[in-house]
Amino acid sequence: MSVARFWREQQNRYNFVGTKCGSCGRFFFPPREICTDCRRKSLGKMENEKLSGSGKIVSYTIVHDAPDAFKAQVPYMMAIVELDEGPRITGQIVNYPQPDNDQDIMIGRKVNSVFRKISADGKSGIIHYGYKFKLID
Ligand SMILES: [Zn+2]
Numbered sequence: 001m002s003v004a005r006f007w008r009e010q011q012n013r014y015n016f017v018g019t020k021c022g023s024c025g026r027f028f029f030p031p032r033e034i035c036t037d038c039r040r041k042s043l044g045k046m047e048n049e050k051l052s053g054s055g056k057i058v059s060y061t062i063v064h065d066a067p068d069a070f071k072a073q074v075p076y077m078m079a080i081v082e083l084d085e086g087p088r089i090t091g092q093i094v095n096y097p098q099p100d101n102d103q104d105i106m107i108g109r110k111v112n113s114v115f116r117k118i119s120a121d122g123k124s125g126i127i128h129y130g131y132k133f134k135l136i137d
Pocket of ligand 1: 021022023024025026035036037038039
Protein backbone atom coordinates (compact mmCIF):
# COMPACT_ATOMS: atom_id res chain seq x y z
CA MET A 1 0.00 0.00 0.00
CA SER A 2 1.36 3.44 -0.87
CA VAL A 3 1.87 6.10 1.80
CA ALA A 4 -0.69 8.35 0.10
CA ARG A 5 -3.29 5.61 0.08
CA PHE A 6 -2.54 4.77 3.70
CA TRP A 7 -3.19 8.34 4.82
CA ARG A 8 -6.28 8.66 2.67
CA GLU A 9 -7.68 5.55 4.32
CA GLN A 10 -6.76 6.81 7.77
CA GLN A 11 -8.53 10.08 7.07
CA ASN A 12 -11.61 8.30 5.80
CA ARG A 13 -11.66 6.24 8.96
CA TYR A 14 -11.54 9.29 11.20
CA ASN A 15 -14.12 11.22 9.25
CA PHE A 16 -16.50 8.32 8.77
CA VAL A 17 -16.27 8.48 5.02
CA GLY A 18 -17.69 5.38 3.42
CA THR A 19 -18.84 4.58 -0.06
CA LYS A 20 -22.32 4.51 -1.50
CA CYS A 21 -23.29 2.30 -4.39
CA GLY A 22 -24.55 4.33 -7.31
CA SER A 23 -26.83 1.49 -8.41
CA CYS A 24 -28.59 0.22 -5.28
CA GLY A 25 -27.74 2.95 -2.77
CA ARG A 26 -26.15 0.62 -0.26
CA PHE A 27 -23.56 2.19 2.06
CA PHE A 28 -20.23 0.63 2.95
CA PHE A 29 -17.93 1.43 5.83
CA PRO A 30 -15.02 0.93 5.70
CA PRO A 31 -15.21 2.01 2.04
CA ARG A 32 -15.42 -0.68 -0.62
CA GLU A 33 -14.70 -0.38 -4.28
CA ILE A 34 -17.24 -2.96 -5.34
CA CYS A 35 -20.79 -3.29 -4.06
CA THR A 36 -21.37 -6.72 -2.53
CA ASP A 37 -25.02 -6.54 -3.56
CA CYS A 38 -24.81 -5.73 -7.26
CA ARG A 39 -21.12 -6.52 -7.81
CA ARG A 40 -20.13 -5.96 -11.44
CA LYS A 41 -23.07 -3.79 -12.26
CA SER A 42 -21.87 -1.02 -9.98
CA LEU A 43 -18.16 -1.12 -10.86
CA GLY A 44 -16.91 2.44 -11.08
CA LYS A 45 -20.09 3.80 -9.59
CA MET A 46 -19.06 3.83 -5.96
CA GLU A 47 -19.09 7.33 -4.50
CA ASN A 48 -17.50 8.63 -1.32
CA GLU A 49 -20.10 9.61 1.21
CA LYS A 50 -19.74 10.86 4.76
CA LEU A 51 -21.73 8.84 7.24
CA SER A 52 -23.52 10.36 10.22
CA GLY A 53 -21.59 8.21 12.69
CA SER A 54 -24.75 7.51 14.63
CA GLY A 55 -26.57 4.23 14.92
CA LYS A 56 -27.82 1.63 17.34
CA ILE A 57 -26.38 -1.35 19.19
CA VAL A 58 -27.33 -4.69 17.66
CA SER A 59 -24.95 -6.91 19.62
CA TYR A 60 -22.27 -6.48 22.24
CA THR A 61 -19.91 -8.18 24.60
CA ILE A 62 -18.16 -7.17 27.81
CA VAL A 63 -14.42 -7.70 27.47
CA HIS A 64 -12.69 -8.89 30.63
CA ASP A 65 -9.46 -10.16 29.15
CA ALA A 66 -7.64 -7.90 26.71
CA PRO A 67 -4.23 -7.65 25.01
CA ASP A 68 -1.60 -5.80 27.06
CA ALA A 69 -2.17 -2.48 25.31
CA PHE A 70 -5.81 -2.45 26.47
CA LYS A 71 -5.43 -4.14 29.87
CA ALA A 72 -5.84 -0.93 31.85
CA GLN A 73 -9.32 -0.45 30.39
CA VAL A 74 -10.96 -3.80 31.28
CA PRO A 75 -13.75 -4.49 31.68
CA TYR A 76 -15.06 -2.61 28.64
CA MET A 77 -17.87 -3.03 26.20
CA MET A 78 -17.40 -3.83 22.52
CA ALA A 79 -20.52 -3.51 20.41
CA ILE A 80 -21.63 -4.14 16.89
CA VAL A 81 -23.32 -0.92 15.85
CA GLU A 82 -25.67 -0.65 12.92
CA LEU A 83 -25.13 2.82 11.51
CA ASP A 84 -28.14 4.85 10.42
CA GLU A 85 -27.01 4.32 6.81
CA GLY A 86 -26.89 0.54 7.21
CA PRO A 87 -23.29 -0.68 7.61
CA ARG A 88 -22.46 -2.62 10.78
CA ILE A 89 -19.17 -1.89 12.48
CA THR A 90 -17.54 -2.91 15.72
CA GLY A 91 -16.47 -0.34 18.27
CA GLN A 92 -15.98 0.25 21.95
CA ILE A 93 -18.78 1.87 23.96
CA VAL A 94 -17.07 4.51 26.08
CA ASN A 95 -19.82 5.13 28.62
CA TYR A 96 -21.38 1.71 29.09
CA PRO A 97 -23.33 1.11 32.30
CA GLN A 98 -22.07 -1.26 34.95
CA PRO A 99 -21.76 -4.81 33.57
CA ASP A 100 -24.25 -6.24 36.07
CA ASN A 101 -27.07 -4.25 34.47
CA ASP A 102 -29.71 -6.17 32.57
CA GLN A 103 -27.92 -6.95 29.34
CA ASP A 104 -30.92 -6.96 27.02
CA ILE A 105 -31.51 -3.29 27.73
CA MET A 106 -28.41 -2.49 25.66
CA ILE A 107 -29.79 -3.87 22.39
CA GLY A 108 -31.28 -1.09 20.29
CA ARG A 109 -29.72 1.72 22.32
CA LYS A 110 -28.70 4.75 20.25
CA VAL A 111 -25.03 5.70 19.98
CA ASN A 112 -22.95 8.44 18.41
CA SER A 113 -19.39 8.04 17.25
CA VAL A 114 -16.65 9.80 19.15
CA PHE A 115 -13.02 10.25 18.26
CA ARG A 116 -10.79 8.72 20.94
CA LYS A 117 -7.34 7.49 21.68
CA ILE A 118 -7.28 3.75 20.94
CA SER A 119 -3.85 2.88 22.26
CA ALA A 120 -0.47 4.36 23.01
CA ASP A 121 2.79 2.68 22.20
CA GLY A 122 4.97 3.37 25.22
CA LYS A 123 8.28 2.77 23.46
CA SER A 124 7.73 4.82 20.34
CA GLY A 125 5.36 7.36 21.84
CA ILE A 126 2.96 6.80 18.96
CA ILE A 127 -0.67 7.28 19.88
CA HIS A 128 -3.34 5.63 17.77
CA TYR A 129 -6.70 7.28 17.33
CA GLY A 130 -9.95 5.99 15.96
CA TYR A 131 -13.67 5.94 16.50
CA LYS A 132 -15.54 4.67 19.50
CA PHE A 133 -19.20 5.02 20.42
CA LYS A 134 -21.08 6.81 23.13
CA LEU A 135 -24.57 5.98 24.41
CA ILE A 136 -26.88 8.93 23.86
CA ASP A 137 -30.16 7.81 25.42
ZN1 LIG B 1 -25.11 -1.91 -5.17
